[in-house]
Amino acid sequence: MATSIPESVLGPRRYRNNEKFVGLGDAGWQQAEDHGLINLKVDFESNNHLIDQATRHAFMVLCSCSYLGLNHHPAILQGAITALQEEGTIGLALSTLRIRLGLMARLEEGLRDLYGCPSLPAASCTALTAGILPLLASGHLTEDGQPRVMVFDRFCHFSMAYVKPIVGDESLVLTSPHNDLNYLEDVCKKYPRVAYVADGAYSMGGLTALEGLLQLQEKYGLFLYFDDSHSLSITGKNGEGWVRSRLKMNPLTMIVASLAKAFGSAGGVAMLGSEKLFNFLNRNAGPLAWSQNLQVPNIGASLASIALHKSPELKTLQDKLARNIDYFDSQFPSQHAGNGMPIRKIEVGAEEKAVRLSQELYRAGYYCSAVFFPVVAKGEAGVRLMMRADIEPDELTRFCATAKDIISGF
Numbered sequence: 001m002a003t004s005i006p007e008s009v010l011g012p013r014r015y016r017n018n019e020k021f022v023g024l025g026d027a028g029w030q031q032a033e034d035h036g037l038i039n040l041k042v043d044f045e046s047n048n049h050l051i052d053q054a055t056r057h058a059f060m061v062l063c064s065c066s067y068l069g070l071n072h073h074p075a076i077l078q079g080a081i082t083a084l085q086e087e088g089t090i091g092l093a094l095s096t097l098r099i100r101l102g103l104m105a106r107l108e109e110g111l112r113d114l115y116g117c118p119s120l121p122a123a124s125c126t127a128l129t130a131g132i133l134p135l136l137a138s139g140h141l142t143e144d145g146q147p148r149v150m151v152f153d154r155f156c157h158f159s160m161a162y163v164k165p166i167v168g169d170e171s172l173v174l175t176s177p178h179n180d181l182n183y184l185e186d187v188c189k190k191y192p193r194v195a196y197v198a199d200g201a202y203s204m205g206g207l208t209a210l211e212g213l214l215q216l217q218e219k220y221g222l223f224l225y226f227d228d229s230h231s232l233s234i235t236g237k238n239g240e241g242w243v244r245s246r247l248k249m250n251p252l253t254m255i256v257a258s259l260a261k262a263f264g265s266a267g268g269v270a271m272l273g274s275e276k277l278f279n280f281l282n283r284n285a286g287p288l289a290w291s292q293n294l295q296v297p298n299i300g301a302s303l304a305s306i307a308l309h310k311s312p313e314l315k316t317l318q319d320k321l322a323r324n325i326d327y328f329d330s331q332f333p334s335q336h337a338g339n340g341m342p343i344r345k346i347e348v349g350a351e352e353k354a355v356r357l358s359q360e361l362y363r364a365g366y367y368c369s370a371v372f373f374p375v376v377a378k379g380e381a382g383v384r385l386m387m388r389a390d391i392e393p394d395e396l397t398r399f400c401a402t403a404k405d406i407i408s409g410f
Helices: 018-034 074-087 102-115 125-138 181-190 210-220 277-284 296-309 313-331 351-363 393-408
Strands: 042-046 049-052 058-061 119-122 149-153 173-176 194-199 223-227 253-258 268-272 343-349 369-371 381-386
Touching (some): 125 194, 125 253, 149 181, 173 181, 296 313, 351 369, 351 393
Antiparallel strands (some): 049 058, 119 268, 369 381
């Protein structure tokens, strides 16, 4: 007869609890599915014109992270095609630690030049985080070689919080209230070596308290680890992102970011504050040493994107995005208005209302993500919107008018 596993064997659930996580969160997903808002299969004409294959309903997507519209830019598409034609293979299907194509070496050098620091590309930003954070916790990424207390911001992205149990096997793991510099300073006073794990631009809006964090780094030797995926390319002279454009890289700072959002390609990149970490991480950071590497078309697309980032077109696209953000903020003021980041939320409170609003907007020709627990706190559900440079001003005006009209009927 089968028996349940006793709690004494399972041990304390210090960092995750799937029973609670799924029990509280999956109901919202089920509502979204019941209302036809997930698992859509579409034909792509542009970000502003997708067609549901089942119903032929045409709509524009307002939850794409392609903030500059580069996911369908002709030069980047051609970069992927050219790389595939030149190499004649999707990839080597082995670890880049052992053998890597010259095309990959070109990408590494191109990213280094673009961001002004050693830059390590990988199959995804998530793979970078999964490989790097345990080594940071164990002390292998800093000169003293001693473990660091790992403080995760409460709102840090799931891809970072997900590895807490692994990190917890290497050092003490704490969770900080969001952007709470007083809490973090108290930890720094108590422990001689601390690392802070946070987003640069958060996935539900808002920015990290960078100025205060740099002061704590200077005062206590705090290691700063940022995921700045949501600001890469949209800000900075070379599209280096919000965090990188505001600090000088040093051995106590690391930035990871996705190349699959505004950058317009695929994969991830780690901006390193120390030259020697490049080879060390390739050898020891778990997924980075495996055979799951960037495929040739993605490398080609990334090289084409680097070229675009060095052209005047980048500033033109950044300015278009900024104007769209400013206009949306003028129509739907929020706590994050004016910060220049593209993510906004129209909050309605209950999960049911969020799903209903998303459904009504979809019927009107706009797909916006209904967000609910665990993506946001209970009682703070709504729809999440991403502004993009390839949304024309008249299209955005029509959307805002439509959204206001629907909300007024709630």
